[in-house]
Amino acid sequence: MALLLIAGIFGLSREGAKLVSQQKADKATVVLDAGHGGTDPGKIGVNGEKEKKLNLEIALLLKKELEEHDILTRSSDEGLYDSNSKNKKVQDLQKRCDLIHKTAPDCMVSIHQNSYTTPEVKGAQVFYYTHSAEGKKLAEDLQSALVEKVDPDNNRLAKGNTSYYLLKKTDVPAAIVECGFLSNPEEAQLLTSEEYQKKLSKAICDGVLKYLGKSKKSDKSST
Ligand SMILES: [Zn+2]
Numbered sequence: 001m002a003l004l005l006i007a008g009i010f011g012l013s014r015e016g017a018k019l020v021s022q023q024k025a026d027k028a029t030v031v032l033d034a035g036h037g038g039t040d041p042g043k044i045g046v047n048g049e050k051e052k053k054l055n056l057e058i059a060l061l062l063k064k065e066l067e068e069h070d071i072l073t074r075s076s077d078e079g080l081y082d083s084n085s086k087n088k089k090v091q092d093l094q095k096r097c098d099l100i101h102k103t104a105p106d107c108m109v110s111i112h113q114n115s116y117t118t119p120e121v122k123g124a125q126v127f128y129y130t131h132s133a134e135g136k137k138l139a140e141d142l143q144s145a146l147v148e149k150v151d152p153d154n155n156r157l158a159k160g161n162t163s164y165y166l167l168k169k170t171d172v173p174a175a176i177v178e179c180g181f182l183s184n185p186e187e188a189q190l191l192t193s194e195e196y197q198k199k200l201s202k203a204i205c206d207g208v209l210k211y212l213g214k215s216k217k218s219d220k221s222s223t
Helices: 004-025 051-068 088-103 131-151 187-194 193-210
Strands: 029-034 072-075 107-114 125-129 159-160 176-182
Touching: 029 088, 051 072, 051 107, 051 193, 072 125, 107 131, 125 131, 131 176, 131 193, 176 187, 176 193, 187 193
Parallel strands: 029 072, 029 107, 107 176, 125 159
Antiparallel strands: 125 176
């Protein structure tokens, strides 16, 4: 049963990758992953806000931002599991990986929100798979853009991780952006505002552009 599923994933991957490589001749592709969704709300904020909702809102703004810079995006749907599945969480993550492999993007960015036991802790932080040099580059570009554009007082650094499923199981440059702490009242409130979400998505877009080696100005020459 497990073998069959893996074979299915690889079968799809090759076909999908071929399709996308034709479109990719002149355009970069980014897979956007809005963390959690469906029956999995993710973290719950001190203000009652669900992580899955904020992740999706920010991912949609980021999608718009990237597309304005002529970058193709693919998004993972909320709750990518069968409703009769015994282990929804595992199936959801496997399907997200399947989409990433099928798309064969230049990079993958997954949007999440953080939480901690003490309310003082705050600030965006980006994670990458410890053994991925490209993932590290991507994460560092994202982290510095977030510090520069959103919160210059944030002294967090991009951090390696060996256990996040999505980072471990994908072979494309990938980063998880924890946009802020839902356990910090001030940040939890900011994260619900569209203005702040736009600021975050612009910063993440800048980080992606920097990683892809694209100049923002040359893409916007017509406006
Ligand atoms: Zn999360």
